[in-house]
Amino acid sequence: MGIILALDFGGTKLTAGVVDTAVHHTHDLTWQAHKRVYSPADGHAQVDLATMTALGRELLAGERATAVGVSFGGPADYHTGLVRLSHHVVGWEETPLQQRLEGIFAAPVRIDNDANVAALGEWRFGAGQGVADLLYITVSTGVGGGWIVGGRPYRGHNGMAGEIGHTIVDPAGPICLCGKQGCVERLASGPYMAADLADALGMPGHEIAGHDVAEMAAWGDEVALAILQRGAWALGVGIGNAANLMNPQRVILGGGVTKSGTGWWEKVRQTARQTALPQVQFDIVPAALADDAPLWGAVALMETE
């Protein structure tokens, strides 16, 4: 394939990497160059695009990219190459990102949302190698998912497959921004667990972060522990339901919340196993590529299709 430039528009982080597929074997790729910068809190799509362009050119160091693969942290359409919007950065509405980057780098470009691309990365280079049917779930600021079905990325009828975060697991649960009660993201994502902890402690609006919940739970705080366990339970029901529906061989979990300790993992696994029928076989494993899963997926996006 040649030199692939991989770009990850991660909302708060912009990351680029370059691999030379002519030098490395495809099952043993390493970054020839790799760099991450943080975008400003009051950022704008145009600034992010300019920053990423400079980053890409810096890493290419005068060479020409054969292809450019892109992960976008928000609704982005693989088939049209359009970014629908970003939940973190203004100015992205209906941006033809694929077309723009093709103009800038004079090479074929493919884009997709971060969950789909991370699923592809883990499947090709990480914890899902050799697994024909898998569900990747990122449990972080939000809860998103991506599918590999029959050894191919699966995006659904209009590119919306993988929204496990907005499946309902408790119709009597708290209300999510999406308008529904008790969806997985409302119960299991970092910011929502932090907000629930702040509320429970009688200090709503205070600066409690997602990882504080896990830390306080580890220190033995019972309120924090209950919130963390409820999140793990919700995710477990969501995974068990997905297993009953699709029977993937493997479910891969990535994102900051998965660093919440063994108690969290046990609760997720136990609940998923109890929710799925006994005959439904699957396992649940941690992501192998950590923060670089979308970037590796962006490489795979250009390799495989």
Place this chain on the structure above:
Amino acid sequence: MGIILALDFGGTKLTAGVVDTAVHHTHDLTWQAHKRVYSPADGHAQVDLATMTALGRELLAGERATAVGVSFGGPADYHTGLVRLSHHVVGWEETPLQQRLEGIFAAPVRIDNDANVAALGEWRFGAGQGVADLLYITVSTGVGGGWIVGGRPYRGHNGMAGEIGHTIVDPAGPICLCGKQGCVERLASGPYMAADLADALGMPGHEIAGHDVAEMAAWGDEVALAILQRGAWALGVGIGNAANLMNPQRVILGGGVTKSGTGWWEKVRQTARQTALPQVQFDIVPAALADDAPLWGAVALMETE
């Protein structure tokens, strides 16, 4: 392909059909011969198999089948050709049905469970023609599902995909035979709704059937109506969750409970639409092939793969 013999082991009903693909166009197949018999209430696998063999031979009328496609009403494995068991008829445990029928009819045989086969039938000849990604759901004695993904039957890692009936939609709901609380089948299937109505009327164990619930609801009985609406709600949440996860283009509903009237359909559609994210596009339509969906699917099983 020639003459295809299709067999549907439906638990209480045994149906066979013969089509000649050399005579008819593949998009316009009709039965050359078709017959349904009812198996005795105290039946046995050996009796069913003998009855079906006689039925097949009668319909073939001395001709030789080029291939035999089989729908089995219970856990059956497409890849191994084994029937795991029947929930309705004793003696089916670990029966090598594919192998047996290949011996009897001296032709290649494929078997699969009824939900997968009905999905294939509706996709090939019914309400799912031209739809690459669809979920077929039968809402009847149980609630089962089958997938077409990317224009192919999808069975999952160990053949268990499609178990939407045992996804949880209300963790505080009543207990199902599967051991979980508030799964779709516990709330939406005919026998469970009938049992709930008998309980609510203070006559547990009485002979109330699934269709009685819909009839009493139509006559204005508020208890029956509430039970029917709760079933439709549960199915709607299950469908909405499946839409968020997989974003199929179409969901096709078949089975006796789908004859419960427009109020039931409205509640299912409305709940599914509210459960899915607004961007997730899909529609919900009635099955077109009615009781013959598995039989047509058995034809398609031999045609397509």
